[in-house]
Amino acid sequence: MLSNGQTVMVGARAFDVLCVLVDHAGELVTKKKLFDLVWPGLVVEENNLQVHVSSLRRILGADAIATVPGRGYRFTVRLLATAPVAEAVQASKGKGRASDQQAYRRTIAVLPFVNLNADPEQEYFSDGLAEDIISHLTKSPWLLVVSRNSSFAYRNTKESNQAVGSALRARYLVLGSVRRAGTMLRMTAELVDTSTGETLWADRFDRPLSDMFAVQAEISGQIVSAIEPVYLHSEERVASEVPQQNMEHWDLLMRARWHFWRTTPEHVLQAQSLLTRALEIKPGDSASLSLMSFTHMAKLWGAWAEDPRAAVAEANRLALVAVRNDERDAFAHFTLGTALSCAGQMQAAIAELECALGLYPQAAAAAGELGRLLVFSGRTEEAEEFILQAVDASPHDPHLSLWIRSRAIGCFIDGRHADAVRYAREATAKRADWYFNHLLLAACLSAAGDMEAAQASLQQAMSGRGYNMQAIMFGHPFVHEQHRNKFLDALKAAGWQA
Structure with a gap:
């Protein structure tokens, strides 16, 4: 506006x-x-x-x-x-x-494609096809595309298409399946209007694996033209501009994504190994560089980086190269903003996230991360607006816990300790496996005066983990010293020792 x-x-x-x-x-x-x-x-x-x-x-x-x-x-x-x-x-x-009705009329969700291969390890391949179609569709200037994290929450769902569309607030669903056999690919896809239950378009593709990228572009163009024929000419032109891609590189990147989303140290290290090979094939690929940057940040947030400062430096270097190689890539700007926050460059980080949202306003992850950084900057009222924007854009996102956690930190900073405890409990309930949720809950409970519960939560956060001051600084980049001291004092009162 x-x-x-x-x-x-x-x-x-x-x-x-x-x-x-x-x-x-x-x-x-x-x-x-x-x-x-x-x-x-x-x-x-x-x-x-x-x-x-x-x-x-x-x-x-x-x-x-x-x-x-x-x-x-x-x-x-x-x-x-x-x-x-x-x-x-x-x-x-x-x-x-x-405005909500108009948004609904042009909102589409791509569900994970069904893997028809007997080998479950081929799941990365079917997921990769769906993710690439999402990427194609986000380039349309008038379609609103539900984030990958929200739509993938409906993997193998038994719910009706209408129920899924209602939950995702999407009028259109893209469903499909894929079977890979040697050098051949069989792929089916259909576009469903959830308001009527009608299948608007469906097709099957039996092609050599080498034609996969052309098939993805063709599917995207068919989807767009089926939804709004008036845009057919311009969208077909865009869909026909198929970039030259290397199949081996794509395969490595999709495998890396699959492992990274599983978040455990073992999976993150596997993702790094795959990305190293992918970058040997395409050294300047923005998507590979961005994801590699996030693997280094994952080590920081998990408090298992062998050299945290080196991890921060490498995360920033990779993200900066990704942005330089593709300045129109919203995910690259989001990655750089997140990496800059780890390096303590908060204003530059916020600017990068604003840039990401300018390029792709539906980027829930960028809105949620901007909210997080505004919270740590003490701009708690502004932060809540972007956090709620992220929740609205991707209400079933596996990272919803992070956004709720940011609301808890904002309440903690503002002295609204009862609300802070409530949001911290909600974040912890959604992702009990993330130790830093338990750490935050301990601080909030301590500030609220419930020391017994704070000590129990702190013990759960610290089980088998040497969480030191350096890890606190990377994961909690408070801009104002009084906010950081308040957080540390609450943890110390619960029994934490730096």
């Missing part, structure tokens, strides 16, 4: 709240009405609405949105009837949550 002629980044839900308020400018809009229009059919905390209103006030001014205690909000700014925004909002009257 624009503010005083300048482009201002605002989350999708905050913009929806603004549309409803402007549509009823000068009138009381109850909280119930806002929830019904902005989050139809969902159970949402009242705090979420307050966060979005606060973010709008920072942009529009504190007096732009008045609170009617116990009832709702009123938009107080005088509107010009001829203003383009006013016209757009006026046009949406009577259509319910227009």
Whole structure:
């Protein structure tokens, strides 16, 4: 949106709240009405609405949105009837949550392709095909694509297509299967409209394995043209521009991704080994460089890096090369932003994440990471807006725990210790295998005065792990010394020894 002629980044839900308020400018809009229009059919905390209103006030001014205690909000700014925004909002009257409906009409999710090979180790191959199609579809300027992490949560689901579409808030689903036999590939794909249950398009491809990349582009083009024929010409042109790829490199990268997503030290090391071979084939490949950067950061966050400073330096070097090699790659900018935060360069890190979101606004991981870094910068109100944006974009993401964890840290910083404990418990419940969730819960419980529970949580976090001050600094890059000291003091009170 624009503010005083300048482009201002605002989350999708905050913009929806603004549309409803402007549509009823000068009138009381109850909280119930806002929830019904902005989050139809969902159970949402009242705090979420307050966060979005606060973010709008920072942009529009504190007096732009008045609170009617116990009832709702009123938009107080005088509107010009001829203003383009006013016209757009006026046009949406009577259509319910227009922006949400429009987003739904162009949202698509690609489910993991079914691996028809008897060998379960071929799963990386079927996942890789689906991930590449996701990548193709995100290049469309008008499609909204559900993140890989959310759609892959429905692997081998028994739920109906309508139920999956509703859960992912996606009108369209891409389903498929793949069988690899020697040098041949058999691939099926279909596009389903979940609002009607109708199959809009389906096809089967029996091709040499060497034609795989052309098949992916062809599938993407068919999907796009089936959804919106008016875009057929331009999208077919884009789909036909198939980059020259090396099959061996692609295979190594897909195997590496498969291992990396499993997060254990053994899998991360296997991913590194595969990426080393992939980069020998294509030294400048942005995707391989970015993922290799994340393997080094994974060692830091897991507190098992042999030389943490060397790991930080290498993560930053790889991410910087990835961005230089492809400045339009949102994932590369997201990677560099994350790596810079490990190096303590917070402002540069935030700028990179803002760049990633500018390139691809639906990047849930980038929004969640930006929220995390804003929390550690002490900008807790701004942070919540981006954290909620990430949750909205990818509500079934396996990394949801990280975003909830960031909300807990924000509450901890603000002295809202009961809320901090609540969010820390929620984050821990979602990923009990992540020790740093237990560490945060220990700090929150300690600050809230529940020492017995804090000590139990700390013991669980530290079991078999020498978590030292250096690891704290890498995983918790507090910008302000008083926030870091508060966190450390809470841990020490629970029994942690640096």
